[in-house]
Amino acid sequence: THARFTFERLAVGTAAARAEMFYSFMNMRRSVRFFSTDQVPFATVKACVAAACTAPSGAHLQPWHFVVVQDQSVKAQIRELVEEEEKQNYERRMSRKWVSDLDPMMAGLHADGIRKPYLTDAPFLIVVLKQAYSVRADGTRQENYYAEQSVGIACGMLVAAIHNANLATLTSTPMGAEGKIRELLNRPVNEKVFLLLPVGYPAATCTVPFRDSEALRKPLRSVMSVV
């Protein structure tokens, strides 16, 4: 059954100003790779995850799970798994092409080579898992259509929520270590690690790859067209 949807229209100018302000605010976000170990209230992080979970999803399947890691030794184990894989990726698994493609982009991102201190320095590490399928009460599988898109959208809301909460994050992918991280966290086999997001304050000495305003992002005219 359907229910009436109540919606209150703001004055057009008010809404337009809100839209501009949101853009300006989001435009200040940068990916942070150097975190302070300063604590952050758990309730703040929880509210950010709750915001992510309001995302739309294909057939309302909500094919996601978020593990908020605050235990230092679990963070350290995840970091170890990621660094070990990264070492192997760079040393032999990745094609030369992938490494050379990324080189100009990635230069300077990893000040410490394959070391990823951000996975342990930030007080929280959110592990996002995508449920490729769900298991019904009777044990049968239900395919989660559009799971990849749905989890991506939820992660976009999560990043926006974290930024809005005056915190920093890095959307990072633990290439190759997904399975081991899932096992470490005792998550079921229908789930796959999608992103790792350390969450906290930037370190006092935090730096980001320098990009002047021209290079910061592609100009809107090249990524948007109007018909």
Added chain:
Amino acid sequence: THARFTFERLAVGTAAARAEMFYSFMNMRRSVRFFSTDQVPFATVKACVAAACTAPSGAHLQPWHFVVVQDQSVKAQIRELVEEEEKQNYERRMSRKWVSDLDPMMAGLHADGIRKPYLTDAPFLIVVLKQAYSVRADGTRQENYYAEQSVGIACGMLVAAIHNANLATLTSTPMGAEGKIRELLNRPVNEKVFLLLPVGYPAATCTVPFRDSEALRKPLRSVMSVV
């Protein structure tokens, strides 16, 4: 080269309140399938797309393109392509399983069966395209690693921006019509239609599938765990 990242810390309580407010506000979003034809300022929609384009992306490749369709006849052609495919999907292409899986979820979503008036009623239709690869100046291909995740994240920010701008949308997928829509819009072959988002005000008589607060979304304890 890296540059110092400047970051201002708000009082912890202020940040916590912002996080809660963002969650409450996002929690009011619903997917809208019945739109008013009332106009919306283009600048507002443009600011929402600009906000989406601040998203992080794998190796900063920004593998997205947004076509904002306002031309009524182009919207009508897209709708025709989508409805034609949808008809075929339901009649023969989709497995019985997919249809029966969705049936309880989707019941009532499409009051008019396969008709999708929302694609033409809303003043704007944003077509999001994912660039699976880019073409360099010398004509060679550059794989866009993590394109799917990156575009998903940008779409999450877009949905948040639209909601923040006092507008409604539907994250919809034109299953099977992606290629034809891309051709209609004269977009290059390295792009694939990812989502169609009608943007506007809900119709005065807009309804949404009824879900009481329990059923609205999975409870947080089932989608978040803490370690």
